[in-house]
Amino acid sequence: MGITVEGANxxxxxxxxxxxxxxxxxxxxxxxxxGPSGSGKSTLLRAIAGLEDLDSGRVVIxxxxxxxxxxxxxxxxxxxxHYAAFKHMTVFENVGFGxxxxxxxxxxxxxxxxxxxxxxxxxxxxxxxxxxxxGGQRQRMALARALAVQPQVLLLDEPFGALxxxxxxxxxxxxxxxxxxxxxxxxxxxHDQEEAMDVAEQLVVMNNGQVEQSGxxxxxxxxxxxxxxxxxxxxxxxxxxxxxRPHDMDVVLDPDEHTQEGxxxxxxxxxxxxxxxxxxxxxxxxxxxxxxxELQRLELREGQIAYLRPSxxxxxxxxxxxDPQGASTPPGPDDGGxxxxxxxx
Amino acid sequence: MRLPGVGAGLGRGxxxxxxxxxxxxxxxxxxxxxxxxGLGAFWDAVTSPQAVASLKLTVIxxxxxxxxxxIFGTIIAWILVRDNFPxxxxxxxxxxxxxxxPTIVASLTLLALYGSDSPxxxxxxxxxxxxxxxxxxxxxxxxxxxVQPLLLEMDREMEAAAASLGAGGFTxxxxxxxxxxxxxxxxxxxxAFARALxxxxxxxxxxxxxxxxxxxxxxxxxxxESGNDLGASAVSVVLLVAxxxxxxxxxxxxxxxxxxERSSGGGLTxxxxxxxxxxxxxxxxxxxx
Numbered sequence: 001m002g003i004t005v006e007g008a009n010x011x012x013x014x015x016x017x018x019x020x021x022x023x024x025x026x027x028x029x030x031x032x033x034x035g036p037s038g039s040g041k042s043t044l045l046r047a048i049a050g051l052e053d054l055d056s057g058r059v060v061i062x063x064x065x066x067x068x069x070x071x072x073x074x075x076x077x078x079x080x081x082h083y084a085a086f087k088h089m090t091v092f093e094n095v096g097f098g099x100x101x102x103x104x105x106x107x108x109x110x111x112x113x114x115x116x117x118x119x120x121x122x123x124x125x126x127x128x129x130x131x132x133x134x135g136g137q138r139q140r141m142a143l144a145r146a147l148a149v150q151p152q153v154l155l156l157d158e159p160f161g162a163l164x165x166x167x168x169x170x171x172x173x174x175x176x177x178x179x180x181x182x183x184x185x186x187x188x189x190x191h192d193q194e195e196a197m198d199v200a201e202q203l204v205v206m207n208n209g210q211v212e213q214s215g216x217x218x219x220x221x222x223x224x225x226x227x228x229x230x231x232x233x234x235x236x237x238x239x240x241x242x243x244x245r246p247h248d249m250d251v252v253l254d255p256d257e258h259t260q261e262g263x264x265x266x267x268x269x270x271x272x273x274x275x276x277x278x279x280x281x282x283x284x285x286x287x288x289x290x291x292x293x294e295l296q297r298l299e300l301r302e303g304q305i306a307y308l309r310p311s312x313x314x315x316x317x318x319x320x321x322x323d324p325q326g327a328s329t330p331p332g333p334d335d336g337g338x339x340x341x342x343x344x345x
Numbered sequence: 346m347r348l349p350g351v352g353a354g355l356g357r358g359x360x361x362x363x364x365x366x367x368x369x370x371x372x373x374x375x376x377x378x379x380x381x382x383g384l385g386a387f388w389d390a391v392t393s394p395q396a397v398a399s400l401k402l403t404v405i406x407x408x409x410x411x412x413x414x415x416i417f418g419t420i421i422a423w424i425l426v427r428d429n430f431p432x433x434x435x436x437x438x439x440x441x442x443x444x445x446x447p448t449i450v451a452s453l454t455l456l457a458l459y460g461s462d463s464p465x466x467x468x469x470x471x472x473x474x475x476x477x478x479x480x481x482x483x484x485x486x487x488x489x490x491x492v493q494p495l496l497l498e499m500d501r502e503m504e505a506a507a508a509s510l511g512a513g514g515f516t517x518x519x520x521x522x523x524x525x526x527x528x529x530x531x532x533x534x535x536x537a538f539a540r541a542l543x544x545x546x547x548x549x550x551x552x553x554x555x556x557x558x559x560x561x562x563x564x565x566x567x568x569x570e571s572g573n574d575l576g577a578s579a580v581s582v583v584l585l586v587a588x589x590x591x592x593x594x595x596x597x598x599x600x601x602x603x604x605x606e607r608s609s610g611g612g613l614t615x616x617x618x619x620x621x622x623x624x625x626x627x628x629x630x631x632x633x634x
Contacts, residue, residue, distance in 0.1 A: 051505050071508040078509040084502035088524045088605050097520075098510035129605035142506075149510060 001027035001062050002185055003048060003153055008057030010043055010209075017043040019209040021057070025187060025202070030179045032200035033189045034232070040209040041189045045155050048187070049076045062152050077146030077184075081158040083138040085130035091117070091141050092126040098149035116144040119178070136167040143175075147182070156188035160195065172199045193233050197221075205229050227316045237286040242313035249288035250309045251276065251298060259307035262286070264300055276300060278308060372585060379578035390579035398556070399564035400583060402473065406560065407541035410480040415534050418488025419526065425489070426496040440490070443483050448546030451482055455551045475552040476560060483547050484537035491533030495526050528602035535595040539588050 003025040010018040017040045025031045033041040046052035048059055050071035059066045066074050086094050096113045104112070117123040120140040130138050139159055146154060159175070160168040176199050179186055190196050196203050197217035204214040205228075213225040217233075224230035230243050237244045239260070252259060262278030265285075269275075274290045288308065290298075300306060379387050390396065424430075425437055443451065455478060457463075460470040469475050499522070507517045545562040552558040554567060561580050568577035 049509055051509065071505070072511045072513060074509075076509055078506065080502045080506060082500070082502060084500060084506040086503055086507070086521060087500075088602075090605075097507065097512075101511045101516060131606055145506075145510070 002029070003062075003187065004058075004060040005044065005048065006058040006060070008044065008047060008059070009055045010040075010047060010052065011055055016209050018047070018054070018057075021206075021209070021211055023204055023211060023214065025185060027062070027185055028183045029202055030176070030186045030200050031188075031202045031204060032196035033187060033204050033206060034191070034193060034196040035206035035212075036191055036232070038208075039206040041191075041206045042157050043209075044206070045157050045187060045189050048153075049078045049155050050074045051078070075152040077149065077151030077154045079139070079142050079146050079154070079156040079159050081161045083130070083135075083142045083162075085138050085142060087130050089129075090126065091122060091128050091130070091133070094130065094141055095144045095148050097145060102149065112148060113144075116148055119147075120144040134167075135163045136171060139163065139171065143178075147184075151184065154182075154184050154186040156186070158189050158191070161190070168195070175199055197233070203233075205232060207232070224314065230314060230316075235287075235289075239280075239284070239286065239310060239313070241315045241317060242310065243315065244286075244310040244313045246275075246287050246289035248310055248312040249286065250311050251288050251290060251294070251300070252307045252309060253298060255307045256309075259309045262306060262308050264302055264304050264306055267295070267300060267302055278306070280308075375578050375581050375585065378574060379582045382575055386575060387579050387582075390573075390576045391583055393576065395556075395559075396561075396564065396576065396580050399559050399561045400580065402476065402557075402559065403542055403561040403584075404587075406473065406476045406480055407538050409477055410484055410541050411534050411538045413481060414484055414488050414537055415530060418485065418533060418537075419492050419530065422489045422492040422496055426493060440486050443485050448483060448544070449550060452479065452547045452550035455479060455482065455547070460551075470551060471553040471555055471558060473552070473558055476548055476558055479547040479551045480541045480544055483544055484540050487537035487540065488530065488533035491529040491536070492526055495529040499525055524602070528599045531598040531602065532595050535591045535598075539591050542584055542587060 003023075005021060005023050008018045008021040009016075019040075021040065021044060023044070033044060035041045043052055047054050047057075048061070050059075050066065050069060054067065057067070061074060061076070071078075086097065089097070092113055095116055096109045099109045099112060113126070114123060117126055120143055122137060122140055122144065125133065125137065130141065133141065139162075143156075143159075156175075160171050163171065172195055175188075188199065201216065202214065203217060203220055205212045205220065207228050212232075213220060213229045215223075220229055220233045224233065227243065230236055235246050237246060237249065255261065260280055262280050264276060265279050266277040267274065268277070269292075272292055274292060274295045275287055276290055276295070277285065277287045279285055286308070298306070379390075382390075391400075421440065425433065425440075455475070456470055458465070459467050459475070459478065461468050469478065503521050503525075504517050507521050512520065543562055544560070545566070548560050549563055552560070554563045559567070561584055565577045565580050568574075568580070
């Protein structure tokens with residue numbers, strides 16, 4: 001059950017959007033495809049929906065080979081970044097579109113549409129046109145439209161990408177709740193690691209058309225397979241061959257054999273968090289994340305010398321970052337959990 | 346833009362004067378002339394067998410032409426927007442040729458192609474078919490040029506969304522694409538129809554002014570030549586009214602076709618959003634990528 005993609009390749013002219021990508025998404029899970037633009041995450045999602053044909057590879061949805069099926073027969077609900085609202089139809093007609101095509105009777109369509117509009121909190125706006133809705137409302141309408149036909153899987157392509165920060169945050173909490181209620185296998189694409197970690201149970205990190213690593217938010221953060229994952233799922237400093245998270249940079253006033261000398265260049269107070277920027281002897285710029293209390297205890301001032309001691313560091317020597325097998329930190333042990341996502345490159 | 350020291354009133358006055366001299370006065374003169382003998386004479390002139398025959402021919406031929414061009418114009422626009430083929434730019438340029446070509450030249454060309462010396466052996470000159478062919482030629486660009494921009498700016502994701510909801514190709518066209526093309530199609534059809542109603546040059550040489558190929562414009566000319574100014578102006582007024590009705594109906598169809606784009610329309614928008622716990626952003630779009 002769930003969704004499996006095996007050996008997917010896709011080329012657009014000279015650009016290889018997907019390079020032998022394989023992922024497996026468990027039934028009923030909420031999974032994020034995370035990566036920078038051009039990493040192939042949207043192409044992969046569209047290939048699962050049948051909106052993009054693969055050059056080679058297989059797509060299996062709920063144990064059925066869907067590779068050759070047209071999008072109409074994949075049982076997939078798709079939500080687009082720019083809503084793809086049918087702008088000549090009312091909210092009601094938009095949401096009821098899939099049902100009308102399935103030749104549902106009018107009263108049944110009406111019941112189902114209103115049930116969904118209540119679910120996405122748009123009841124009362126059924127008679128409006130999409131242009132009379134805000135972006136967040138449009139996206140919820142698009143979600144209701146996708147859910148109306150009871151898809152086996154729900155695919156969301158940067159669903160909150162075109163929305164304001166505040167609305168985005170509300171909607172992602174709401175999406176998580178919705179998933180808890182509906183339990184439909186869901187994949188959503190995002191370039192925002194915070195959003196992915198907030199919403200998804202499992203993350204698949206993509207880069208350059210390949211899967212770099214997959215796992216829970218914690219696994220990716222604590223045991224990144226390579227430099228790319230480490231820097232993509234959080235902030236990172238580079239000290240020689242070592243990579244250190246800013247919160248793992250201890251700042252002390254007395255040097256010892258594990259410390260490095262640094263000049264405090266700038267202290268930025270971001271509320272509870274304090275960002276202290278250093279320049280090291282070799283010119284490297286690094287920063288440490290301190291709490292307000294730590295800063296007060298150290299009495300740091302801009303222009304002074306302090307000492308840095310990484311409490312935790314990772315190094316990814318040897319093979320290039322795109323090869324997770326060669327990473328010095330192995331991926332987390334397979335705990336056999338029901339929400340495990342496996343990926344092979 | 347406002348000229349320094351010149352009030353908006355003066356600008357409006359100038360525009361009003363210009364429009365009056367160029368458009369309104371001549372129209373009024375025609376209407377006036379047609380009414381010189383009173384309503385009775387006007388009615389007799391319009392309902393004379395020759396006038397009725399010419400009006401009937403004109404309207405029927407124009408309708409046929411508009412239907413054909415609505416279909417083929419849409420197909421041409423579709424191919425120009427959605428297809429890629431060598432020579433596309435050239436084809437795109439050729440569409441405007443009927444606009445640029447003097448209609449009498451078009452008439453000559455058609456006569457050479459489909460006249461008694463036709464290289465294909467097709468001789469339709471001086472028949473009603475010739476009227477239709479001539480009108481097809483001169484009205485070709487209208488629908489193409491009205492539909493093309495709508496197709497260009499249409500959100501392709503709508504079609505993808507409809508497909509993933511289970512809609513097949515024909516349903517997608519009928520329920521998604523066509524309704525979004527309708528305002529442009531209506532405008533193109535109406536302009537083509539108006540042009541066809543008044544077309545003179547291309548029809549004259551190719552179809553001639555025989556009793557059964559005489560369109561209204563040719564009829565008007567023949568009336569003037571035979572000194573029947575009333576007959577000429579009466580038929581002119583009928584054409585004028587037909588054009589006005591057409592223009593009005595285009596406006597109505599376009600308003601209806603784009604009713605969903607007037608986001609501030611009606612009392613619906615004023616409705617409070619009840620039970621909505623989510624933050625409401627303004628109806629605007631932002632792209633982060």
